[in-house]
Amino acid sequence: MKSVFLINGFLESGKTEFLTFTISQDYFQIRGTTLLLVCEQGEKEYDEELLKKTHTVVEYIEDKEGISASKLIGYEMKYKPERILIEYNGMWQKSDLKLPWHWKIDQQVTLIDASTFPMYFGNMRSLINDMVNGSELIIFNRCDGITELPTYKRNIMALNRDAEIIFEDSNGEVTTTIDEELPYDCNADLIELDDKTYGIWFFDMMDTPDRYEGKKVKFLGRVVKPEGFEKGHFVPGRSAMTCCAEDIAFLGFVAKWDKADEVNNGDWVNVTGTVKHEFWKDYKGVGPVLYVDSVEKAKAPKEEVISLV
Numbered sequence: 001m002k003s004v005f006l007i008n009g010f011l012e013s014g015k016t017e018f019l020t021f022t023i024s025q026d027y028f029q030i031r032g033t034t035l036l037l038v039c040e041q042g043e044k045e046y047d048e049e050l051l052k053k054t055h056t057v058v059e060y061i062e063d064k065e066g067i068s069a070s071k072l073i074g075y076e077m078k079y080k081p082e083r084i085l086i087e088y089n090g091m092w093q094k095s096d097l098k099l100p101w102h103w104k105i106d107q108q109v110t111l112i113d114a115s116t117f118p119m120y121f122g123n124m125r126s127l128i129n130d131m132v133n134g135s136e137l138i139i140f141n142r143c144d145g146i147t148e149l150p151t152y153k154r155n156i157m158a159l160n161r162d163a164e165i166i167f168e169d170s171n172g173e174v175t176t177t178i179d180e181e182l183p184y185d186c187n188a189d190l191i192e193l194d195d196k197t198y199g200i201w202f203f204d205m206m207d208t209p210d211r212y213e214g215k216k217v218k219f220l221g222r223v224v225k226p227e228g229f230e231k232g233h234f235v236p237g238r239s240a241m242t243c244c245a246e247d248i249a250f251l252g253f254v255a256k257w258d259k260a261d262e263v264n265n266g267d268w269v270n271v272t273g274t275v276k277h278e279f280w281k282d283y284k285g286v287g288p289v290l291y292v293d294s295v296e297k298a299k300a301p302k303e304e305v306i307s308l309v
Contacts, residue, residue: 002103003083008131009111010090014141016044032082039089069098110135114143132160141168154203154308158242193219199308202251212275223267234260236271257292270296
């Protein structure tokens, strides 16, 4: 199998700088040839001396015809690379990339310019969704002076909950302080959530589980009971629009309640319970589990789909 590293991002998002830094690092060196396929040329160019030093050859691909399986096999036969790096065109769908059967994506990284993110997220959300889907690492760069980073993080977490998301300033230094003032009191005896705060709480709980361990919460949610779900359990949560009106994510987690058979799929309920983090088989690891104190039947809210802003 041929190892492929896919680097996503819109034009001028920092893909070339990221790849230049990466291929120059000692840990990334190999004895064989590295094939770099560049599907989009920005202002930055690759240093010829660095390419020569790292045994990296570059092919520039101008259109989607160049990423067909037959074309890619042709590059492989020409250079016999040990690995392949792809600087992908941000305006192309990943489905346009027709990898040969023996090429395997070992890592996918998405670069996002934080200064232009609101524009792209507002107008090209489906492309961003396609980029981040499957990415193990998502890097927001040029974050200097931007106060909306927590919102950006929630936006991306709604599209990909498993990726590591980091923020960098214009010098490439990792920004660690992206805390926001939460719209509820984490130290209250009971954290009461509404349509505007549920999404903020949900992703903050996923990102900082220790903050909510043992905390009691109350929220309005819709009941989901997956087929074959363990008796005495259900999933309360809310739906949020992630990519577009047709792309809705359900933000919920398992709840333990000995009277779970009293609620049905689709019921709206006010749930009160205590958050614990423990192993659950459907999580394939540790995740939030709500130990329910009470459940009250409720009417559906006026807006069933919440916002993540």
